[in-house]
Amino acid sequence: MINVTKTYLPDFDQYVDYLRKIWESAYLTNNGPLAQQLEEGLKEFLGVSYLNFCGNGTIVLQMALKLLSEPGEIITTPFSYVATTNVILWENYQPVFVDIDPKTYCINPALIETAITENTRAIMATHVYGNACDVEAIEKIAKKYNLVVIYDGAHAFGANYLGKSLLSYGDFATCSFHATKLFHTIEGGAIITNKKEWHEKLHLMRAFGHRGDDYFFMGINGKNSEVHAAMGLCNLPLVSKLIAARKAVCDLYTELLDWTHLSAPEWAGGLERNYAYYPVVFESETKMLAIKEVLGQHDIVPRRYFYPSLNKLPFLSNPEPCPVSEDISLKVLCLPLHAELAHEDVERIATLINQHL
Template identity: 30%
Template sequence: MKRALTDLAVFGGPAAFLRPLLVGMPTVGDRARFLARLEWALDNEWLTNGGPLATELEGRIADITGVRYCVATCNATAALQLVLRASGVTGQVIMPSLTFAATPHSASWIGLEPVFCDVDPVTGCLDPARVAELITPATGAIVGVHLWGRAAPVTELEKLAAEHGVKLFFDAAHAFGCTSGDRPIGGFGNAEVFSFHATKTVMSFEGGAVTTDDGELAEQLVALRSFGIDRNKSVTAVGMNAKMSECSAAMGLTSLDAFGETRERNRENHALYRSELSGVPGIEVLPFDESERNNHQYVILLTDHAVTGLHRDRLQTLLQAEKVFPQLYFSPPCHLMPAYRTDPPLRLEHTERLSERVLALPTGPSVSFEDIRRVSSIIRLAAERGEQIDAMWAGAVPA
């Protein structure tokens, strides 16, 4: 009888005593400050419907992103739905497939058709040349994604949208506190959408926001997130309930207070991963553009099966056996998910190639330098023994 690969002492013994390391550990900040804000909200007896804490958070986000308006929501999926609906988008929405399912879901859920586009093989962001090929009279909007904190090609996409008279939005769920050129992400296109989910650098348990310089759009969003009720208390449109509660805003403000420290720790963690894994054949930790500001939340490892002899999914399983839980960002890509897969399936060469190589590694203030050295040692050993591990996987090791 053959032993399971995860039973083998490949990495020096059992990992039962180790603390699990996950991608997206919550950044709480000063717990006492959060509780003080929450107590204040309870004493104030204004717990939702655009309360003072949510309004304060909107103001701070607008300042950081350099825009005139910010509209906070219960989550980023609702935020993207609202901005598409408020902008009157119809028909097709061009977007990358290398993104979280919420991006196409937001369009599909309100009756729009996602049109998946291939990406730049280096950045993983929308390829403007491929976008141009997909624009038709049915195109209502383009949604770019700032992937892993790296800005989409905003200038090229803005030019395309203007030439063809279509709306342009950005899914900035990965990119709070990042820049494109000398401008903060948040003010590009017609509007941008941020996520403050518990896994993000700034989190509000669940939460999102739309940032824009369009005052009319912002006013429509405020109404639509609250059942379509306008400033005169009239229901003038078919809206939804997408408001941010004061509890979430209290968490968001407290997490935002810690953002500078969190970003610096993420930067240090990323640099250590790069150093520890430098020169390992078939393994690369993606660098950041040093000329840009980044939140450094995403430590993206690219694997090359042809060099290591070890498939990315097997490396993931080995790490999980050692209580390290990386994420596949994003595999399968959206166009190959059952919800969107066509027959025959759409082929997006660069998207599919990247999606088979990416592992996002744990980082954040709760991940220690010792943790990173341990994770890196596992990856190094796995890369060095790729063919041996592949043979084990095939059941070639006798009991």
């Protein structure tokens, strides 16, 4: 079976060497030496000053929202994974959906300002498929209205914009290190900020809000373990190699697919891509479902990602219409993509799609 993704596993003996160190020290969690080592490595790789390694890519979004001053509305995108909306609801904020740019599939900054009210507290946008949001336009709006900017960068690790990590933009940027991601720690995530005082609060927040016997504020268990950090330490030096391998797969798809009846997002100017996903948009949902069925008959499993448009989630009341997101979400498929995907399999997938378009 060819799945939409495959977890990259590093050299087994190298990972076991880290496990031996953990066994010898009996230090498993609570910000251990490997977690600290990984944090330093991530900061160096991303070129950022403040980063907290945490349990997953959802809890870091929750932590960012916890630092806001008071409840209210969060302007957000309908074209993202459900976690982006769930955390807003979970933290008792109201999501206000703004439609996406039909070219980049990221939130459309031209529509943000009209959605702002006296209750707006932040803008939470997603760098979709590792594509860059219009960070300059969003920053300008946020400064005008004194809003916090949170970027869901679950897809953005290894992507650079204008020579800097895409995760260095915004007041907060979060990342997922789930096993399906380009860089992973099995389960994990990180939150990045550009303010030391916020970083220190986040550092305390992920450890129940206390240090020793000194309690500062309400916190949560957002820590990660030494076992997960060990996987990250094995994988981090390989990121450039993995991106190059994924690029080769993407380039082959682009070369082989019949673009007469397909489309894809336009990548932001100044973006150095990480090749996190390979989305294609069909002319209709009917055609997309037919192709998906054909691929499934050959044990090839793409993914409807993202589907549905989040403003159509059944547990929302009176969400805003987002016609662009609703349309694309019905027609998009992410094709299989990982660093070890054989090029003959890419050729077979492209041939099947072209034959049935």
